[in-house]
Amino acid sequence: MIIKEINQELINIVSKENVRQYEPMKKHTTFNIGGMADIYVLADTKEQIQDILKIVKKYDVPLTIVGNGSNLLVKDKGIRGIVLKPNLKGITVDRDKITASAGELLIKVAKIAAEKELSGLEFACGIPGTIGGAIKMNAGAYGSEMKDIVLKTTYIDMEGNINTIYNKEHEFDYRRSVFCKQKAIIIETELELKFGQKLEIEKKIEENKRNRIEKQPISMPSAGSIFKRGEGFITAKLIDECGLKGFTIGGAQVSEKHAGFIVNTGNATADDVINLISLIKNKVKKKFQVDIETEIQIIGE
Ligand SMILES: Cc1cc2nc3c(=O)[nH]c(=O)nc-3n(C[C@H](O)[C@H](O)[C@H](O)COP(=O)(O)OP(=O)(O)OC[C@H]3O[C@@H](n4cnc5c(N)ncnc54)[C@H](O)[C@@H]3O)c2cc1C
Known part of the structure; x- marks a missing residue:
């Protein structure tokens, strides 16, 4: 009953297409494994996320945040409460800086960086996560990681407040960040890259891709x-x-x-x-x- 009620409230916030009741999580993980989420909701804007947090509070239901589901194993009985995918989109490039919304795929951001002759994201070309997941997990490969290129990240805390933290405040460590101990919804990050040679960048990306195809x-x-x-x-x-x-x-x-x-x-x-x-x-x-x-x-x- 309560699930039905929450479902209706969420539809009022994000529209019908973006809310699914009893959604198999195997559709949302790269493992293709996982039981049903009571409610799966996609949010396209930060205002929607803030409104969803009000619903979480009102009904006192558990909230699970997912990105592209590429680092997740969802258990067979599924997830109770609300599963939220912050689906914010947008990538802007300003000289050597790229600002990317949390729902963008890291691979897409890496591709745009290469097109703009910006070096520093070549390591990410085979990591199938979103920006949000990459920040939380400090995604990395071939000796580089998000820690090396993140300038700042904007997130929404569980009270609905928007905050910004700078590189050191992420407390990046091997495959973890401050977001592993403090629940929050990452909405955007700004990366600082280095001007490079397009051919060199593309060569590195190809090398990394070949390496993955060969070994993984x-x-x-x-x-x-x-x-x-x-x-x-x-x-x-x-x-x-x-x-x-x-x-x-x-x-x-x-x-x-x-x-x-x-x-x-x-x-x-x-x-x-x-x-x-x-x-x-x-x-x-x-x-x-x-x-x-x-x-x-x-x-x-
Ligand atoms: C074939 C393959 C290769 C891979 N190679 C690598 C690799 O080389 N290096 C590497 O580091 N990882 C690798 N991964 C793992 C994975 O891609 C990364 O950990 C990635 O950063 C996870 O991002 P995601 O969007 O899929 O997050 P998810 O798996 O959906 O979630 C991971 C965590 O991030 C949280 N999260 C996601 N989005 C947000 C958000 N917006 N706000 C707050 N929290 C959020 C979730 O709650 C969860 O705790 C690989 C995975 C696969 C399938």
């Missing part, structure tokens, strides 16, 4: 690297040395191409993935006496 199972549904980089060891190498490449539980498989990835071979459940993660952790611990940590975010029930 990018044609199969996954959430990227399942585990964090190890301190003093390469996690994927340890998993490989446990003989786990190709090992399967249900529809979840340790990628035959890259042992750090788990792929969905077609009908994997979140339980399959969680059981496989736990098996990998145990095998690695037994053989190498090290604890490996998950990098992906596991959410829902």
